Amino acid sequence: MRTATARLWWLHGSPCAGKSVTAWELHTNLLAGEPRAYFDVDQVGMCYPEREDDPDRYALKARSARALARCLVAAGARTVVVSGVLDDASMQALRGEAVHGTDVAFCRVRVDRDELVRRLRARYGPDLAQRALDEAEDADRLDEGHLTVDSGSAPPREVAARAAELLEGARPGSPPPRVDPLPAPPPLPAPDGATAVLLVGPPGAGKSTAGFALFSTLLDDGRPSSFLDLQQVGFLADVPRPADDPGGHRLRAACVAEVWREHRAGGARALVLNGHVRTQGDVAHYRAALGDVTLTVVRLRVGRESLEDRLRERTLGLGPALAGDELVGADADEVQRTVDRALSEQRRLEDEDPADVVVDTDGVDAHAVAEEIAALLGGEPAEDG
Structure with missing residues (x-):
């Protein structure tokens, strides 16, 4: 029987902020020796075309991540590290819903504007880079005390260590507030010839x-x-x-x-x-x-x-x-x-x-x-x- 509560640590942030690198560093090095798992939410959210009621697939990604996390925890993982972006509603729903008795904590990885611009221009064209920059600046303005770690010029191991410290301290002392559950799509007709x-x-x-x-x-x-x-x-x-x-x-x-x-x-x-x-x-x-x-x-x-x-x-x-x-x-x-x-x-x-x-x-x-x-x-x- 499991004696320690499992936990889900979710790193999110704008493109090029360093969320995937930080999450991978947590999984491969910082948590070494502990039963653990890692996945990127984009890798479990490739399902198209998008539904009209879920145009960015955030709800689908959240449901898929919840299902996969439950499976990995049941297999023995004590910590599941996830990287990727969700909307606020899906993040709150995951906090409020039980994931196989798992504590859920989110931490945003950010970087200052000049460094983010440099990274975005190196990877994307002008339009995509500007869109990602706008999203990052919106997140900064709307930040209401969320856990945040700056990737800056520090090596990945230092960023991951800081993220781990913040996430360790985020373990809730009481049940989270009740929130609306993740929306479920209507049932499919059967058979569907999959x-x-x-x-x-x-x-x-x-x-x-x-x-x-x-x-x-x-x-x-x-x-x-x-x-x-x-x-x-x-x-x-x-x-x-x-x-x-x-x-x-x-x-x-x-x-x-x-x-x-x-x-x-x-x-x-x-x-x-x-x-x-x-x-x-x-x-x-x-x-x-x-x-x-x-x-x-x-x-x-x-x-x-x-x-x-x-x-x-x-x-x-x-x-x-x-x-x-x-x-x-x-x-x-x-x-x-x-x-x-x-x-x-x-x-x-x-x-x-x-x-x-x-x-x-x-x-x-x-x-x-x-x-x-x-x-x-x-x-x-x-x-x-």
Whole structure:
């Protein structure tokens, strides 16, 4: 039986303020040795098109985060660290609702205007940079005693230590005030013909890039869809792994099912997954967790030359910026070692063959791969009613 109350620490702030870096530093270093988990709310909120009653998907993100946090706490995490932006109503609702008996505290990461302008201009075009700056200045004006930490010029570890100190002191001494609950969407008609695709393959095969391209293709075809990267659905650390789930896929599948339930209730009819799934037994966990949803497993195959090119790009920080990518900044020797490991994994996947379909990605861009997979799925866009 758990004796200590679990806690959810949520870092929010404007783009480039440093919330993700601070949250990752908390997870990887400051909380090392403690059972913990981390996820970014944007990674569990990719569900489109947006609903008219939730145009920025804040309510959907909050419900998805609540569901995932409950799953991670039930798995043994004492602290769940989250990064990402919500509106005030969703933040207050999460404070007022029980998240598996978890204390919820928010801390805004901010930075002074000149530094924020510099960071925004380095990452975004003028229009997006100005919008983010306006939002940050609005938050400063409306700040009413919320926990706030300045990222400034201090190294991430110092910023994270200050955030931890503030969040530690935020543990409520009494129940939070009653607030309106997170709005729930109306129930869906049944059956709704939902489908799912799981992209597997060795590192560098293009799972993340092709998976997101497939997600975009399905949306363009008129299919309300959601996208989840299995690695990003909760980084769990210092939590004992059950002997009968050595790969952690039973837990990860349960987390996917919790988030998918919210996305499906929000209107999604197709789910795109990608991740390091290696065996038929791994796949079985996802089929069981998704229940009545038809799951198609697609294995992406890649040759050495293409693999080397893609992994070199990742060392430069090109492609999707994902938490936990250990190749960013790696040298040439590490790239070659990763290529060798990836090709060995590809051979093991070919032997085990957990996939329904194999797609070759050599010399083919992600959008072409996505079109091929979408054609394999067939079917017409799902409609409500």
